[in-house]
Amino acid sequence: MAKTKKKKESEWATATNERLSEAGFRRGGARAAVVSLLDEQSCALSAYEIEDLLAQRERAVGRASIYRILEELDELGVVAKVELGQGQARYEPVRPDHHHHHLVCDKCGAVIAFDDAPLERAVHSISKRVDFAVEGHEIVLHGLCADCR
Amino acid sequence: MAKTKKKKESEWATATNERLSEAGFRRGGARAAVVSLLDEQSCALSAYEIEDLLAQRERAVGRASIYRILEELDELGVVAKVELGQGQARYEPVRPDHHHHHLVCDKCGAVIAFDDAPLERAVHSISKRVDFAVEGHEIVLHGLCADCR
DNA sequence: ATTGTTGCAAAGTGTTTGCACAAAC
DNA sequence: GTTTGTGCAAACACTTTGCAACAAT
Numbered sequence: 001m002a003k004t005k006k007k008k009e010s011e012w013a014t015a016t017n018e019r020l021s022e023a024g025f026r027r028g029g030a031r032a033a034v035v036s037l038l039d040e041q042s043c044a045l046s047a048y049e050i051e052d053l054l055a056q057r058e059r060a061v062g063r064a065s066i067y068r069i070l071e072e073l074d075e076l077g078v079v080a081k082v083e084l085g086q087g088q089a090r091y092e093p094v095r096p097d098h099h100h101h102h103l104v105c106d107k108c109g110a111v112i113a114f115d116d117a118p119l120e121r122a123v124h125s126i127s128k129r130v131d132f133a134v135e136g137h138e139i140v141l142h143g144l145c146a147d148c149r
Numbered sequence: 150m151a152k153t154k155k156k157k158e159s160e161w162a163t164a165t166n167e168r169l170s171e172a173g174f175r176r177g178g179a180r181a182a183v184v185s186l187l188d189e190q191s192c193a194l195s196a197y198e199i200e201d202l203l204a205q206r207e208r209a210v211g212r213a214s215i216y217r218i219l220e221e222l223d224e225l226g227v228v229a230k231v232e233l234g235q236g237q238a239r240y241e242p243v244r245p246d247h248h249h250h251h252l253v254c255d256k257c258g259a260v261i262a263f264d265d266a267p268l269e270r271a272v273h274s275i276s277k278r279v280d281f282a283v284e285g286h287e288i289v290l291h292g293l294c295a296d297c298r
Numbered sequence: 299a300t301t302g303t304t305g306c307a308a309a310g311t312g313t314t315t316g317c318a319c320a321a322a323c
Numbered sequence: 324g325t326t327t328g329t330g331c332a333a334a335c336a337c338t339t340t341g342c343a344a345c346a347a348t
Binding site: 081132133134 | 230231232233234238252254255261263265267268270271272274275276279280281282283284285286287288289290291292293294295298
Binding site for chain 3: 177213216220
C-alpha cells in the first residue's frame with residue numbers, strides 16, 4: 001500500500017478531468033496539479049495563492065500556465081472567475097449543488113462564503129424580467145469581518 | 150447673460166461640494182471638473198472614460214489626479230467604486246434614492262443599471278444573519294445584452 | 299512525428315506614487 | 324507665505340502573449 005501522494009479525488013476533479021478529455025485536452029502535469037489543488041478548495045483562490053500553494057505542496061507551476069489553465073477551466077464552466085473588488089481575480093471550482101456568494105472584509109481581505117435561497121430567487125426573478133440574457137451573477141457583501149470589527 | 154458654460158448642478162454635486170469643504174478640501178479645478186462630470190452621470194464610468202470625457206468636454210485632467218480625486222470621493226462616501234469583472238474599476242455618484250445594480254454584457258461590455266426591491270430585502274436580511282458587519286453590497290448579473298443576443 | 303503543454307521573459311493594462319510646480323487660502 | 328492640489332513620468336501589481344523547449348499521443 002504505497003499510494004501516499006494522491007489524496008482522494010472528489011466528484012469535481014473527476015468531472016473536470018472528464019470534461020477536459022472530452023474537449024480534447026491532453027493530460028499535462030501543470031493542469032493536473034491545478035485541478036487537484038482546486039479540488040480541495042471550497043472557496044475562491046487568487047492566481048498568486050494558487051502559485052504559492054502549488055510551489056509548497058504539489059508541484060511548482062509557472063504563473064503563465066496557471067492563468068492559461070484557469071482560463072480554460074473557466075471556459076469549460078468548471079471553474080468560476082470571481083472579482084471581489086480586491087484588484088485581482090479569484091477562481092473557485094463550480095459545484096452545482098454548492099452555489100454561493102461572498103463576504104469580503106475591507107480591512108483584512110478575508111473572503112467568506114455564504115448562500116441564501118431568497119437571494120437566488122430574487123435574482124432569478126429579475127433575470128426573467130429584464131431584456132437581457134442573464135447567464136450568471138455575482139453578489140459581494142463587503143464590510144468588516146468578526147475579527148476586524 | 151453670459152453664463153454659457155455651467156449647466157445646472159444637481160443635488161448630488163451640491164452635496165458633494167459641501168462635503169468636500171467640510172472635510173477641509175480646497176476648491177481645485179481638476180476636482181471641480183470631475184465632480185461636474187460625475188454629476189451628469191446616472192451610471193458608472195471608468196477612470197479612462199472620465200479622462201476622455203473631461204479632455205473633450207470640460208477641462209483636461211491628468212490621469213493621476215482623476216484616480217486621486219475618485220479615491221477621495223469614494224472615501225467621503227459620495228462616489229461608489231464598483232468592480233464589474235471587466236478588469237477595471239468604475240465609479241458612480243451615490244444618490245441615496247437611486248440605489249441600483251448592474252447588468253454587464255459579456256460580449257460588448259455594455260453596463261445597464263437595474264434596481265429591485267426584493268433583492269435589496271434579501272441582502273438586508275442576510276446582513277442581519279451573518280457574523281460580519283456588512284457595509285455595502287454589489288450585485289452583478291452578466292450575460293448578453295439585447296443587441297448582442 | 300505531430301501537436302498540445304509548459305515555463306520563462308517580455309509586453310500590456312489599469313492603478314498608484316514621487317516629486318516639482320501651480321493654485322488656493 | 325504656507326499648505327494643498329495638480330500633472331508628468333516612473334513605478335507597480337496583476338494578467339496576457341511570444342516563443343522555444345518539452346511531453347503526450
